[in-house]
Amino acid sequence: MNTILMLAVAVIGVPLLLVAYIRLSEPLAGKDPRRAALIRPWLWLLPTFVLVSAFLVYPVIATLVASFKDAESAGWVGLANYAAVFSSPDNLAALRNNVLWLVFFTLGTLVFGLLIAVLSDRVRYESVVKALVFIPMAISFVAAGIIWKFMFEFRPAGEVQVGTVNAVLTAVVPAFKPVAWLVNTNTNNPALIAVGIWMWTGFAMVILSAAIKAIPTDVVEAARIDGATELQIFGRVTLPLVGPTLGFVATTMMINVLKVFDIVYVMTNGNLGTDVIANRMYKEMFNYHDTGMASAIATFLLLCIAPVMIVNIRRYRRGGS
Amino acid sequence: MRIGHAGAPRGAGRLFLHLALLVACLVFILPTLGLLVSSFRPRNQIALSGWWTAFETPFSFTLKNYANVLSRANMGRSFLNSLMISIPATVIPVSVAAFAAYAFAWMRFKGREVLFLALIGLLVVPIQMTVIPVLKLFNVVHLTGTFAGIWLAHTAYGLPFAIYLLRNFIQELPPSMLESAFIDGASHPKVFLSLVLPTSLPAIASLAIYQFMWVWNDLFVALIFLGGTQDVAPMTLTMANMVNSYGGGWEFLTAAAFISMAFPLLVFFTMQKYYVKGILAGSVKE
Numbered sequence: 001m002n003t004i005l006m007l008a009v010a011v012i013g014v015p016l017l018l019v020a021y022i023r024l025s026e027p028l029a030g031k032d033p034r035r036a037a038l039i040r041p042w043l044w045l046l047p048t049f050v051l052v053s054a055f056l057v058y059p060v061i062a063t064l065v066a067s068f069k070d071a072e073s074a075g076w077v078g079l080a081n082y083a084a085v086f087s088s089p090d091n092l093a094a095l096r097n098n099v100l101w102l103v104f105f106t107l108g109t110l111v112f113g114l115l116i117a118v119l120s121d122r123v124r125y126e127s128v129v130k131a132l133v134f135i136p137m138a139i140s141f142v143a144a145g146i147i148w149k150f151m152f153e154f155r156p157a158g159e160v161q162v163g164t165v166n167a168v169l170t171a172v173v174p175a176f177k178p179v180a181w182l183v184n185t186n187t188n189n190p191a192l193i194a195v196g197i198w199m200w201t202g203f204a205m206v207i208l209s210a211a212i213k214a215i216p217t218d219v220v221e222a223a224r225i226d227g228a229t230e231l232q233i234f235g236r237v238t239l240p241l242v243g244p245t246l247g248f249v250a251t252t253m254m255i256n257v258l259k260v261f262d263i264v265y266v267m268t269n270g271n272l273g274t275d276v277i278a279n280r281m282y283k284e285m286f287n288y289h290d291t292g293m294a295s296a297i298a299t300f301l302l303l304c305i306a307p308v309m310i311v312n313i314r315r316y317r318r319g320g321s
Numbered sequence: 322m323r324i325g326h327a328g329a330p331r332g333a334g335r336l337f338l339h340l341a342l343l344v345a346c347l348v349f350i351l352p353t354l355g356l357l358v359s360s361f362r363p364r365n366q367i368a369l370s371g372w373w374t375a376f377e378t379p380f381s382f383t384l385k386n387y388a389n390v391l392s393r394a395n396m397g398r399s400f401l402n403s404l405m406i407s408i409p410a411t412v413i414p415v416s417v418a419a420f421a422a423y424a425f426a427w428m429r430f431k432g433r434e435v436l437f438l439a440l441i442g443l444l445v446v447p448i449q450m451t452v453i454p455v456l457k458l459f460n461v462v463h464l465t466g467t468f469a470g471i472w473l474a475h476t477a478y479g480l481p482f483a484i485y486l487l488r489n490f491i492q493e494l495p496p497s498m499l500e501s502a503f504i505d506g507a508s509h510p511k512v513f514l515s516l517v518l519p520t521s522l523p524a525i526a527s528l529a530i531y532q533f534m535w536v537w538n539d540l541f542v543a544l545i546f547l548g549g550t551q552d553v554a555p556m557t558l559t560m561a562n563m564v565n566s567y568g569g570g571w572e573f574l575t576a577a578a579f580i581s582m583a584f585p586l587l588v589f590f591t592m593q594k595y596y597v598k599g600i601l602a603g604s605v606k607e
Contacts, residue, residue, distance in 0.1 A: 003405055010409035015416040022510045044424035047417050048480055055477030056443050059451035116345050119338055129342055133349045138589040139582045140538035142557040146578040147352045162371050164355055259447055262540045266561050281449050298449040309445040
């Protein structure tokens with residue numbers, strides 16, 4: 001009962017409170033219309049400024065400062081934390097994995113997204129294909145992690161394979177030995193990246209599909225009449241025309257990769273050489289209580305993301321919403 | 322609706338096309354389907370045979386996994402918690418953002434563009450960069466492990482994007498519409514509430530669905546701010562804990578995962594248009 005009441009207060013009360021605040025602040029702005037016009041915008045923006053300052057602006061500065069301090073945030077250590085970001089074996093492994101993710105996740109989502117967009121553009125059941133491919137976007141990384149842990153389930157050779165991946169491969173490939181995908185250090189990173197690709201291909205597909213649809217039909221027809229093969233049309237017409245969109249999807253995927261956390265946390269918790277930087281940051285903070293290191297890793301993350309994000313926002317603004 | 326750039330390939334090429342698309346569909350739907358089927362299978366069978374054998378006679382399906390997971394593993398509670406977190410964490414930021422977006426779009430004041438750009442600039446900040454100081458702040462004011470705390474956090478984190486999206490929309494409304502209202506003597510609150518807000522509903526719907534799904538599926542923010550408190554844990558958090566403690570307890574995990582997915586899937590299938598729109602716009606935020 002108490003929680004229902006809280007929910008009602010939050011969902012109905014907060015918007016009402018905002019409306020009341022805006023209405024009551026009108027007299028506060030004064031009778032003189034010119035003075036009111038000067039004051040009013042700030043009154044309307046006040047709630048935003050308070051929240052954004054407390055949760056974004058101040059914390060960014062505080063984290064930046066903490067990154068130059070020791071584990072308890074007591075004494076200054078200069079750049080020691082940053083040096084450790086690039087030298088401790090754990091962090092180096094995480095950095096290597098993020099590079100793996102960056103290359104293969106980005107490529108994977110782009111290639112599969114484009115392929116499915118191009119192919120489904122030619123059939124009548126396109127909307128069905130697209131809906132199915134997009135479904136993983138609707139579920140949480142945690143649920144996807146569970147789904148794929150189940151897919152990758154391993155039993156020693158000779159036993160009944162209950163994991164789909166091993167079962168299919170055992171059935172199809174002669175003399176295939178079942179693989180412990182998430183344990184074997186050669187396969188665990190690719191397996192995690194595959195889960196990421198499975199989740200995000202739908203996103204790439206939808207955006208690329210919209211770009212493909214925007215290509216005028218007569219351009220494609222003209223190429224066909226000139227005797228171009230489908231492959232030539234793809235390479236010389238489709239690809240160049242969706243190039244900018246590919247760029248946008250690629251930068252979006254890069255940002256995703258840098259922030260990747262949930263998949264790794266749920267499926268391997270970064271063990272057996274699968275850590276990534278976002279998980280390293282979490283561990284430094286909550287397992288080792290090293291505020292300095294955690295802050296330095298977070299700052300490093302910000303420095304990696306910021307340039308890509310700026311490119312992305314610019315591109316998005318130019319393209320219009 | 323036209324069928325894309327259909328035509329050309331026939332015969333073998335056409336067959337290959339259908340085959341490739343079939344494989345793609347299977348790859349994207351089978352994992353989820355396997356989970357769904359398994360969640361209805363008895364415990365011993367999940368461990369002994371692949372989920373695809375469930376369709377061989379004799380059938381043996383059960384609802385026991387769902388009953389168990391809802392009663393014993395705290396998932397029922399977590400489902401309610403997910404709602405308790407996601408609904409306010411959608412309504413509050415959308416409301417706050419609507420006022421701010423209107424001010425940015427239709428009020429003139431010094432520094433408007435600079436402030437707006439600074440706000441968009443905050444989109445580059447990964448949440449990781451903020452959690453340690455915010456957590457310390459929360460510990461001081463006793464917001465750690467509370468619904469109010471996570472509502473505030475999700476509200477603030479969602480604001481830059483929400484304001485960005487809504488301002489873009491509100492700005493495009495025809496000036497003549499607003500001007501005639503002002504000439505008739507309407508105040509800013511009145512114009513905002515009775516004119517701008519109703520016309521912006523499609524944008525608000527896309528934004529709300531996007532924000533709701535984001536919060537519903539979020540693990541990180543919940544892990545940080547609600548981490549140690551089972552009573553308020555959303556489903557994502559409870560499931561992540563289950564993966565660690567139950568290990569291979571697939572009869573629990575499959576049912577739990579499906580309960581957590583049911584709601585987003587429902588939203589996805591009923592409001593696909595708004596949802597895809599929201600996600601596309603949200604791509605600058607991810």
